[in-house]
Amino acid sequence: MKLIQIIIRYLKYLIQAKGKYNLHSPFLYKIVSQVILANNTKDEREISRLRAQLNKNNNAITINDFGAGSVINESKQRKIKDIAKNSAKNSKFGMLLYRIVSYFKPKTIIEIGTSLGISTSYIAKANSNSKIYTLEGCGETIKIAEQNFAHLGLRNIEIIEGDFKNTLEKTISKIPKIDLAFIDGNHNKDATIKYFNLLIENMNENAILIFDDIHWSNDMEKAWEEIKESTKVTLTIDLFFVGLVFIDKKLSKENYIIRF
Numbered sequence: 001m002k003l004i005q006i007i008i009r010y011l012k013y014l015i016q017a018k019g020k021y022n023l024h025s026p027f028l029y030k031i032v033s034q035v036i037l038a039n040n041t042k043d044e045r046e047i048s049r050l051r052a053q054l055n056k057n058n059n060a061i062t063i064n065d066f067g068a069g070s071v072i073n074e075s076k077q078r079k080i081k082d083i084a085k086n087s088a089k090n091s092k093f094g095m096l097l098y099r100i101v102s103y104f105k106p107k108t109i110i111e112i113g114t115s116l117g118i119s120t121s122y123i124a125k126a127n128s129n130s131k132i133y134t135l136e137g138c139g140e141t142i143k144i145a146e147q148n149f150a151h152l153g154l155r156n157i158e159i160i161e162g163d164f165k166n167t168l169e170k171t172i173s174k175i176p177k178i179d180l181a182f183i184d185g186n187h188n189k190d191a192t193i194k195y196f197n198l199l200i201e202n203m204n205e206n207a208i209l210i211f212d213d214i215h216w217s218n219d220m221e222k223a224w225e226e227i228k229e230s231t232k233v234t235l236t237i238d239l240f241f242v243g244l245v246f247i248d249k250k251l252s253k254e255n256y257i258i259r260f
C-alpha cells in the first residue's frame, strides 16, 4: 500500500481514537490505564541494548523470503542490522507486549513470526513461568534469535522451524490450550484469517490474540474487519499498529479505537 494511504488511515485513527478518560467500561478503563498506557520500563534497557547491537551488526545472512501466499520466492542476503530495523517491533510495542504478559500472566503463548527474536524476548522476559512457542521459517534468522535468547538468559522459549502452513496446526495440536497469540508474520488476509480460525478453536476462554499491522494494507484491513465481526470475538482494541482481540464471553461485544 502506498505510504500516503497509510498516513491518511493513521490520521483517521488519531481523530477516532479515544483517550483513557473517555471510557465507560470499567474493564476497558483498567486495561487501558494499567496495561496499554502504563509506564513500565522494567527490563526494557536490557532488550534495548541487544537491539542497539543488532542495529549495528553489518554481518549478512541468507534469508528465505516467504513473500505473499507463503511461497519461498527466493533466498537472499540481508544485513542483520536491516532485518532488526525493518522487521522487529519497536520498543514501544515491545513493552506493550511485555506489559500484557506481566498483567494477564498467560501460561501458553504462541508467536507467529520470530525473526531475530526481539518481540519474543519482551514476551519471554515478562513472565518466566510462561512457555512461548515461536514459529519461524528462516533457519539463518533462527540462529541469531537463539543467540539472542541465550544472551538474555531466556529459557522459556521453543522455536519451531518451518513454513507456517506446515508448522502451525501441528504445533497447536501438541501444546496446551493457548492463552496468548501474537500474529506477526505473513501479513495477508487469507493467511491471517486461516491463523485466526486455527488459533481460536484451541484457546482458553479468556485468551487474547494480538494481530500486527492491521492497517498495513487493504487486505489486512479486511482481515481485521472480519476478525472484529466474528461471533467468537467479544472486545477488540485497535491501537493502529496492532489490534488486541479478547474472546472472553463475559465481556460485551464492542470495538474500541484507543490512542496509543
Ligand SMILES: C[S@@+](CC[C@H](N)C(=O)[O-])C[C@H]1O[C@@H](n2cnc3c(N)ncnc32)[C@H](O)[C@@H]1O
Binding pocket: 064, 066, 067, 070, 071, 087, 088, 089, 112, 113, 114, 115, 116, 117, 118, 119, 120, 135, 136, 137, 138, 141, 162, 163, 164, 165, 184, 185, 186
Ligand atoms: C515481521 S517478522 C517478525 C518480527 C518479530 N515478531 C519481531 O517483532 O521481532 C515476520 C517473520 O515471519 C517469517 N515468515 C513470514 N511468512 C512465513 C511463513 N509462511 N512461514 C514461516 N515464516 C514466515 C519471516 O521470515 C519473518 O522473519
